[in-house]
Amino acid sequence: QAPRDLEIGSAVWGARDLVGHDKRHPTQHQRVLAREFGSLTPENDMKWAEVHPEPGVYDFTGADAVVDFARAHGQEVRGHTLLWHSQNPQWVLDAAESWTCEEARDVLEDHVRTVVGRYAGEIYEWDVANEIIQDDWDVGGVRLRTEANPFLRACADDPVALIGDTFRWAHEADPQARLFLNDYNAEGINEKTDAYYALAQELLDDGVPLHGFGAQGHLSLMYDFDPSMQANFERFAALGLDVAVTEADVRVPIEPGADGPTPEQVALHAERHDAMLQACLNVLSCTSFTVWGFPDARSWVPDVFPGEDWATIFEDDYSPKPAHAAMLASL
Numbered sequence: 001q002a003p004r005d006l007e008i009g010s011a012v013w014g015a016r017d018l019v020g021h022d023k024r025h026p027t028q029h030q031r032v033l034a035r036e037f038g039s040l041t042p043e044n045d046m047k048w049a050e051v052h053p054e055p056g057v058y059d060f061t062g063a064d065a066v067v068d069f070a071r072a073h074g075q076e077v078r079g080h081t082l083l084w085h086s087q088n089p090q091w092v093l094d095a096a097e098s099w100t101c102e103e104a105r106d107v108l109e110d111h112v113r114t115v116v117g118r119y120a121g122e123i124y125e126w127d128v129a130n131e132i133i134q135d136d137w138d139v140g141g142v143r144l145r146t147e148a149n150p151f152l153r154a155c156a157d158d159p160v161a162l163i164g165d166t167f168r169w170a171h172e173a174d175p176q177a178r179l180f181l182n183d184y185n186a187e188g189i190n191e192k193t194d195a196y197y198a199l200a201q202e203l204l205d206d207g208v209p210l211h212g213f214g215a216q217g218h219l220s221l222m223y224d225f226d227p228s229m230q231a232n233f234e235r236f237a238a239l240g241l242d243v244a245v246t247e248a249d250v251r252v253p254i255e256p257g258a259d260g261p262t263p264e265q266v267a268l269h270a271e272r273h274d275a276m277l278q279a280c281l282n283v284l285s286c287t288s289f290t291v292w293g294f295p296d297a298r299s300w301v302p303d304v305f306p307g308e309d310w311a312t313i314f315e316d317d318y319s320p321k322p323a324h325a326a327m328l329a330s331l
């Protein structure tokens with residue numbers, strides 16, 4: 001456990017790895033999860049497609065498994081996520097084709113109140129809105145994701161009002177939870193985080209219960225580290241917000257034919273993890289630092305980024321990598 005109030009967490013896929021958990025006979029994965037981390041984020045289990053597969057039908061199997069495991073081990077839970085353009089069930093995508101804003105709002109409100117309400121008092125931070133600003137390389141450049149996100153699309157006339165109300169519904173359902181905006185490519189100061197900074201100010205001016213800004217922390221050794229991460233966190237903290245690193249991993253491009261990273265890559269993989277942790281440690285309002293699952297065999301990276309791997313801090317035999325030692329030394 002870190003000094004001050006910093007939680008060190010990991011993502012875990014409850015439906016895959018925790019259902020049927022028996023405290024007396026844990027799997028190796030469960031043992032490491034319990035031993036190393038004070039906070040858990042359901043990697044998929046609280047997303048729309050998992051938790052709300054049909055209209056009016058909720059399935060909390062995986063989400064409950066995460067919350068139960070956390071309770072059994074004295075861990076905190078970060079909720080993830082309520083308003084996102086990805087991993088929405090087919091029925092939402094179909095219905096959205098003809099949604100009015102009013103209809104979209106009703107569906108979202110029911111979902112937010114149901115899911116947040118179920119775990120009221122058990123979740124310390126919620127990623128309420130995920131990836132709602134697109135990148136400069138997306139069509140139309142940096143702006144709210146009013147095409148890909150079916151809810152924002154239906155309410156494209158005033159998407160900020162919908163975002164604000166989503167936070168209000170979540171706050172009513174669980175007044176204790178700290179409510180976050182969350183995104184990738186949001187570590188340093190850039191055009192996207194400038195847009196988040198403006199959005200956060202607008203929401204706060206409107207009295208919206210926004211409490212935090214999360215940088216996912218999905219890095220790759222293919223790109224340089226942006227040293228403005230701490231300064232970026234500081235400017236959000238100056239708005240009165242908490243900040244967090246919510247999904248840290250560092251992808252390593254593996255040469256075809258190589259059976260692992262080079263020693264230089266191993267060192268850089270540790271250095272990048274530690275740099276993100278340092279940015280968090282140096283900002284008092286940084287409340288949590290979460291890695292996006294382990295070991296590499298369970299990581300989302302090889303599926304989504306061909307040619308990149310070795311992104312997590314544990315080897316497949318659960319031995320800790322140098323990144324683990326580097327971060328421990330900083331805590």
Ligand code: XIL
Nearest residue numbers: 043044080130184216247292299300
């Ligand atoms: C990823 C999960 O890790 C995968 O298992 C799933 O197939 C796709 O989503 N940003 C986010 C996370 O906010 O929810 C994503 O998680 C990774 C990128």
